[in-house]
Amino acid sequence: MDNTNKEFLDTLTNGFTLYKYNITQDQIDKLVLFNTLVMETNEHTNLTSIKDGAESAKKHFLDSLNPPAMELVKKAKSVIDVGSGAGFPGIPLAIVNSNVKFTLIDTRKKRCEFMEHAKDQLKLYNVSVIWKRAEELGRDESYRDRFDIACARALAATPTLLEYLVPFVKVGGYTMLYKGKSLTDELNQAKNAINILGVDDFKISPYTIFDESSQFNMVYAEKIRPTPTKFPRKVGMPTKRPL
Numbered sequence: 001m002d003n004t005n006k007e008f009l010d011t012l013t014n015g016f017t018l019y020k021y022n023i024t025q026d027q028i029d030k031l032v033l034f035n036t037l038v039m040e041t042n043e044h045t046n047l048t049s050i051k052d053g054a055e056s057a058k059k060h061f062l063d064s065l066n067p068p069a070m071e072l073v074k075k076a077k078s079v080i081d082v083g084s085g086a087g088f089p090g091i092p093l094a095i096v097n098s099n100v101k102f103t104l105i106d107t108r109k110k111r112c113e114f115m116e117h118a119k120d121q122l123k124l125y126n127v128s129v130i131w132k133r134a135e136e137l138g139r140d141e142s143y144r145d146r147f148d149i150a151c152a153r154a155l156a157a158t159p160t161l162l163e164y165l166v167p168f169v170k171v172g173g174y175t176m177l178y179k180g181k182s183l184t185d186e187l188n189q190a191k192n193a194i195n196i197l198g199v200d201d202f203k204i205s206p207y208t209i210f211d212e213s214s215q216f217n218m219v220y221a222e223k224i225r226p227t228p229t230k231f232p233r234k235v236g237m238p239t240k241r242p243l
Helices: 005-018 025-042 053-064 069-071 090-096 109-122 158-168 184-189 190-198
Strands: 079-081 101-106 127-131 147-153 169-179 203-208 213-220
Touching: 005 025, 005 053, 025 053, 025 069, 025 147, 053 090, 069 090, 069 147, 069 169, 069 190, 069 203, 069 213, 079 090, 079 203, 090 101, 090 109, 090 127, 101 109, 109 127, 147 158, 158 169, 158 190, 184 190
Parallel strands: 079 101, 079 147, 101 127, 147 169
Antiparallel strands: 169 213, 203 213
8 A cells, every 4th residue: 555545544544533433344345446546537627636545545535424414414315416526425435335326416527527437337226427517407307307406515605606506406305515714794695595505594504524623514404395486597597697
C-alpha cells in the first residue's frame, strides 16, 4: 500500500471510530478502491482538486458519510444524488447502504462515464448513473415524485438547489443539502422557494469532520405537498432567476 492510500485508510478508519460506525471490511475495501479510482482517473480527467489521501478521506468520504446524512439515508429505500460529479456523496453512501437504491445524475459526460466505471469495478448493483440535467429529468414521470431523498453536495445556492431537488421527492420524503457554516442569509433567501415548491421549514444538523475545527451542516426539509407541475423550470432558469 502506497503512502497516499495508507494516509487515506488511517484517516478514514479513525474517522469512523469517532463517528461510532460499524463498517465491514468489505465496505472499507470498496471505499479504498473507490478513492484509488478517483485519484488515478484524476490524473487525466478533472474530478477533484484534492490529491492528498488524508484530505480525500476527510473532505470527500467522511463528509459524504457524516452522521446526520447516514441517519436519514438508512431509513430510505431510494435516493437521488443531483450533480454527483465524481460520485460524492452517492457512491460512498451506496457502499455502506447496500439495501438502498441510488440514482446519480450529472451534466458532464466524462464524470458520468467515470461513475459508471466505478460502479462496475465496485460491483455496486444498487447504483444507476444518468447523464442529464436535473431540470429535464425532474419533469420525467419516471423520476418525478419517486424518491425518498434527493441530495446535493456543493452544487448551488439553496433556492436553486431546492428547485433541482424537490420535484424528485415523493410527499413525505426529504431534500438533503450538504452545507458549510454560513447559512443564515442563504436560508432566508430560500423561504420563497420553500413555500412554492411544497417543503416544510428547514431542519439543521451540525457536524464536524474528524479533526477539522470547521462546523458543517446537513440541511434537510420534508416534502409536505406536491410540487406545482411548472417546476423545475427550463434549463438554466433556476440559476438565472432563483425563486
